[in-house]
Amino acid sequence: MAAADTPLLQVRDLTAQFGHGGVVSQVVNGISFEVAAGEAVGFVGESGSGKSVTARAVMRLAPEGSSVRLGGSVRFDGQEILQLPEAAMRDIRGRRIAMVFQDPMTSLNPVMTVGAQVDDIVRRHTGLTRRQARARSIELLELVGIRDAARRADDHPHQFSGGMRQRVLIAMAVSCEPQLLIADEPTTALDVTVQAQILRLLLRLREELGMALMLISHDFGVIAGMVERVHVMLEGDIVESGPIDAMFVQPRHAYTRALLDAVPRLDGAGAGA
Numbered sequence: 001m002a003a004a005d006t007p008l009l010q011v012r013d014l015t016a017q018f019g020h021g022g023v024v025s026q027v028v029n030g031i032s033f034e035v036a037a038g039e040a041v042g043f044v045g046e047s048g049s050g051k052s053v054t055a056r057a058v059m060r061l062a063p064e065g066s067s068v069r070l071g072g073s074v075r076f077d078g079q080e081i082l083q084l085p086e087a088a089m090r091d092i093r094g095r096r097i098a099m100v101f102q103d104p105m106t107s108l109n110p111v112m113t114v115g116a117q118v119d120d121i122v123r124r125h126t127g128l129t130r131r132q133a134r135a136r137s138i139e140l141l142e143l144v145g146i147r148d149a150a151r152r153a154d155d156h157p158h159q160f161s162g163g164m165r166q167r168v169l170i171a172m173a174v175s176c177e178p179q180l181l182i183a184d185e186p187t188t189a190l191d192v193t194v195q196a197q198i199l200r201l202l203l204r205l206r207e208e209l210g211m212a213l214m215l216i217s218h219d220f221g222v223i224a225g226m227v228e229r230v231h232v233m234l235e236g237d238i239v240e241s242g243p244i245d246a247m248f249v250q251p252r253h254a255y256t257r258a259l260l261d262a263v264p265r266l267d268g269a270g271a272g273a
């Protein structure tokens with residue numbers, strides 16, 4: 001059990017390497033960061049900077065269809081994740097740390113009803129009967145703002161819009177009330193108006209469930225107003241870290257400034273000004 005002042009997540013000198021035919025390429029270069037219980041932390045950086053590999057490393061997962069060599073230390077609730085037996089890891093994944101991905105189109109099974117997919121997740125992590133699981137699924141779908149949830153549970157994914165599918169995936173992610181939710185570009189595939197709704201939902205769930213949140217985006221505009229602290233990633237390194245408000249006022253790194261300049265501003269100063 002972790003002491004009260006131990007961060008929920010403590011990452012030290014994390015490295016990630018891929019091997020291809022004897023050639024090793026390192027894509028995360030020994031980064032360190034912490035996430036306190038209930039805290040929201042942002043990760044921003046251009047495409048390919050190592051955000052997703054870092055996010056998956058926290059769950060000790062490789063990008064789909066590949067294997068990755070991880071080094072350094074990832075401590076979750078005082079426990080070293082990188083050394084944990086796979087069985088113990090499976091108990092943490094999905095139950096204590098959950099993840100939401102970019103693409104709500106491909107993450108759901110097209111031939112199963114939405115309700116059945118939520119039921120599966122609920123039953124995998126609890127001892128609930130089929131009937132009890134369905135009641136819990138409907139509760140979860142209502143929690144994420146799906147109207148008429150009892151009826152919609154019998155629909156298939158193609159009957160849901162992109163935003164509604166992402167809500168379903170968020171319902172599945174929070175079904176076990178994880179201590180940490182990792183959202184990796186959760187709104188990138190969605191229309192702008194829907195993006196704002198999904199971000200508001202994540203904010204509300206974080207408050208209601210007391211979860212910590214790692215919010216990952218290539219876009220500073222997405223994480224603004226969502227997190228207290230932010231880490232800026234570039235080519236596998238964290239190049240700048242700090243409170244997001246201060247960073248908006250005075251970025252220290254030229255790369256951070258370039259990322260901020262790409263965000264449209266309400267005061268009319270405009271991108272690139």
Ligand SMILES: Nc1ncnc2c1ncn2[C@@H]1O[C@H](COP(=O)(O)OP(=O)(O)O)[C@@H](O)[C@H]1O
Nearest residue numbers: 018027046047048049050051052053054063066
């Ligand atoms: N399966 C893989 N095999 C080899 N290299 C990969 C693989 N997945 C990602 N990479 C590389 O790792 C780096 C970081 O990728 P990623 O974490 O996905 O970036 P981001 O999420 O910031 O866009 C990139 O250079 C990418 O090309």
Ligand SMILES: [Mg+2]
Nearest residue numbers: 051052184185
């Ligand atoms: Mg990514």
